[in-house]
Amino acid sequence: MYIYLPIAAVSLHIAVIIGLGGGVGFLSGMFGVGGGFLMTPLLIFLGVPAPVAVATEANQIVASSVSGVLAHWRRGNVDFLMGFILLAGGVVGSSLGVLLFSILRDIGQIDLVIKLSYVVFLGIIGILMLMESIRAIMRTRQPGAKRGKLHQHNWLHGLPLKVRFRKSKLYISALVPFFLAAFVGVLSAIMGVGGGFILVPAMIYLLGMPTYVVIGTSLFQIIFVTANITILQSVQTQTVDFVLAGLLLFGAVIGAQFGARVGVMLKGEQLRGLLALMVLGLSIKLGFDLIITPQDLFSTEFVR
Amino acid sequence: MMRPILIVIIGLMFGSSEGMARQLVADLSSDEVSITTDFTGQNLLLFGALSNLNANSATDAPSDIIVILTGPTLPIASRRKERVSGIWINTQTVQWKNAPSFYHILSSRPLTQILPNDKLKELKIGFKNLGLKSKNQTDEIENLEIWQESLFRNMTAQNLWQVDENAVSIIRNALFRAPVSLPANITPGDYQVRILDVKDGQLIAEDRREITVQKAGLGAFIYQLAHEYSVFYGIFAVAFAISAGWIASIAFRRN
Numbered sequence: 303m304y305i306y307l308p309i310a311a312v313s314l315h316i317a318v319i320i321g322l323g324g325g326v327g328f329l330s331g332m333f334g335v336g337g338g339f340l341m342t343p344l345l346i347f348l349g350v351p352a353p354v355a356v357a358t359e360a361n362q363i364v365a366s367s368v369s370g371v372l373a374h375w376r377r378g379n380v381d382f383l384m385g386f387i388l389l390a391g392g393v394v395g396s397s398l399g400v401l402l403f404s405i406l407r408d409i410g411q412i413d414l415v416i417k418l419s420y421v422v423f424l425g426i427i428g429i430l431m432l433m434e435s436i437r438a439i440m441r442t443r444q445p446g447a448k449r450g451k452l453h454q455h456n457w458l459h460g461l462p463l464k465v466r467f468r469k470s471k472l473y474i475s476a477l478v479p480f481f482l483a484a485f486v487g488v489l490s491a492i493m494g495v496g497g498g499f500i501l502v503p504a505m506i507y508l509l510g511m512p513t514y515v516v517i518g519t520s521l522f523q524i525i526f527v528t529a530n531i532t533i534l535q536s537v538q539t540q541t542v543d544f545v546l547a548g549l550l551l552f553g554a555v556i557g558a559q560f561g562a563r564v565g566v567m568l569k570g571e572q573l574r575g576l577l578a579l580m581v582l583g584l585s586i587k588l589g590f591d592l593i594i595t596p597q598d599l600f601s602t603e604f605v606r
Numbered sequence: 607m608m609r610p611i612l613i614v615i616i617g618l619m620f621g622s623s624e625g626m627a628r629q630l631v632a633d634l635s636s637d638e639v640s641i642t643t644d645f646t647g648q649n650l651l652l653f654g655a656l657s658n659l660n661a662n663s664a665t666d667a668p669s670d671i672i673v674i675l676t677g678p679t680l681p682i683a684s685r686r687k688e689r690v691s692g693i694w695i696n697t698q699t700v701q702w703k704n705a706p707s708f709y710h711i712l713s714s715r716p717l718t719q720i721l722p723n724d725k726l727k728e729l730k731i732g733f734k735n736l737g738l739k740s741k742n743q744t745d746e747i748e749n750l751e752i753w754q755e756s757l758f759r760n761m762t763a764q765n766l767w768q769v770d771e772n773a774v775s776i777i778r779n780a781l782f783r784a785p786v787s788l789p790a791n792i793t794p795g796d797y798q799v800r801i802l803d804v805k806d807g808q809l810i811a812e813d814r815r816e817i818t819v820q821k822a823g824l825g826a827f828i829y830q831l832a833h834e835y836s837v838f839y840g841i842f843a844v845a846f847a848i849s850a851g852w853i854a855s856i857a858f859r860r861n
Contacts, residue, residue: 308639308832361843532843533841537840540832550789555854559858596694600683602682602684602760602761604682
C-alpha cells in the first residue's frame with residue numbers, strides 16, 4: 303500500500319518506510335547508536351527531499367532518544383549537570399545549524415554540504431573506531447596488558463570556569479562540553495543526526511568521561527537538541543513530515559528490540575569493529591558519489 | 607468505463623440537429639483530483655466530439671487534435687555542476703521566470719505534421735515554444751539554450767513535462783479520446799486544459815477545460831497545520847515523539 307507523505311510530497315510504499323525504520327532500528331539497537339546517520343542518507347536515496355529527510359529524522363530521534371535515556375536513567379547512568387551544560391551548547395549550536403541550513407538551501411549547496419559532512423565526519427569516526435577496536439581485539443589476545451590512566455590531561459583542562467562533575471568524576475572547564483555540544487549541534491541540524499557518533503567518542507576521549515555515563519548523558523542532551531531542531535525546522539521551513547516520522551518510529555522501536563537481543567550475543571570489540579566498517583563504507587560510498595561524473599550535470603528543483 | 611461515455615456522445619451527436627453543431631466539445635472523466643494519503647497519481651480520460659460533425663469522413667481530410675495541459679507556474683531553478691578540486695559542485699543557477707510545474711502535450715499525430723513550426727510557435731505549443739525566460743538577465747541567448755534543454759530533460763524525467771504524439775485517438779473522424787496521466791508528484795493548483803482542433807494546418811476550433819488538483823483528507827489537514835500553525839505543529843511533533851518513546855520503553859520493559 304502506497305502512502306502519500308503530506309510534507310515530503312512523495313508517495314512511498316508503507317512497507318518500505320516501516321522496513322527502513324525496522325532495519326535501521328535493528329542496527330541501532332545492536333550497536334547502541336541512534337541510527338540517524340544511516341536513516342537520513344537512506345531517506346534521501348528513496349527520493350525524500352533532503353530538507354524533509356533531515357528535519358523529519360530529527361523528530362524521530364527525539365523518540366528513540368527518549369526510550370533510550372529512560373533505560374539509562376533507571377540505572378543512574380545520566381550525569382545531569384554535564385547533560386545541562388551539553389544541552390545549552392547543543393541548543394545554541396543546533397539553532398545556528400538550522401539557520402545555516404536554510405541559507406545553504408537557498409543558494410543550492412545544501413546537498414553538497416550534507417554529503418561532505420557525512421564523508422568527512424563518518425570517515426574520521428569510522429577510522430578512529432576501527433583502529434580502536436582492532437587494538438582492543440589485539441589486547442584481549444595478549445593477556446597481561448597494562449591498564450592506562452583514567453584519562454589524559456591536555457590543554458583543555460587548563461581553561462577557566464571549572465566545574466566539578468561528580469557523576470563523571472571530572473573537574474573541568476564548563477566551556478569544553480559547551481562548545482563541543484555547540485559544534486555537534488550545528489552538525490546535527492545539517493546532517494539530520496542526533497550526533498551521538500561524534501559526541502560519544504568526544505566525551506570519552508576529549509572530556510575523559512567514564513564510558514558508563516556517556517551514552518545516557520549524550521542521549522539526554524540529544525533529546526533536547528533534536529526537539530529544538532524539530533520545532534525550529536517546523537517554524538522556519540515546514541519540512542517536518544509527521545506521518546513519515548511516525549511510520550519510521552514504529553518500525554524503529556520494534557527493530558531496536560531485536561537488535562539489542564542480537565547485540566548482547568556479540569563481543570563489544572567485534573560490535574564496534576562492525577559498526578566502524580559500516581560507517582566507513584557509507585563514508586566511502588558518499589565520497590565516491592561526489593567524485594564520479596554525474597550522469598547529468600544539470601539538475602532542476604522547485605524553489606520556495 | 608470508456609464505452610458508456612462513447613455511446614452517450616454518439617447519441618448526442620446524432621441527436622443534435624444537423625448543420626448547427628460545428629463546435630468542438632470536450633470533457634474530462636473528472637475535473638477534480640484529490641491528493642489523499644493513498645494518492646499515487648491519477649489517470650483521467652479526456653474525450654469529445656470534433657468540430658466538423660458534418661464532414662464527410664470518406665472524402666474530407668481528417669482533422670487533428672492537440673491537447674495542452676498546463677499546471678501552475680512555480681519558481682523553478684536549474685543548477686549546473688562543475689568539478690571544483692575533484693568534487694562536483696553546483697556552480698551556476700538559472701531561475702526560470704515562467705516555467706510551468708506541469709506541461710503535457712497530447713496529439714493525434716506528430717506536431718510538426720499537424721501544424722507548421724511558426725504556427726506552433728505562435729500558439730506556444732512545445733517545450734521550445736514556451737518562451738522560457740530566466741530571471742538572471744546576464745545569461746547569453748546561446749547559453750540559455752543549453753539550460754532550456756536541461757530543464758526539458760529533467761522535467762521529462764520526473765514525468766512532469768511530456769509530449770506524446772500518439773496519445774489522442776480519433777474515432778471515425780468524429781470523436782476523440784486521450785488518456786491524461788497525472789503523476790504522484792504533481793503540485794496542487796488549477797490545471798488548464800486546451801483542446802485544439804486543427805485541419806489543413808489551420809486552427810479551426812478550440813475548447814478549454816480546467817482540472818482542480820488539491821490535497822484532501824488527513825494529508826491536507828497535516829499540510830495545513832504545518833504551514834498555518836507551524837509552532838503548534840512543531841511542538842505537537844515533539845510531544846508525540848516523546849510520548850511514543852516513553853510508551854515504547856514501558857512496553858518493552860515488561861517482557
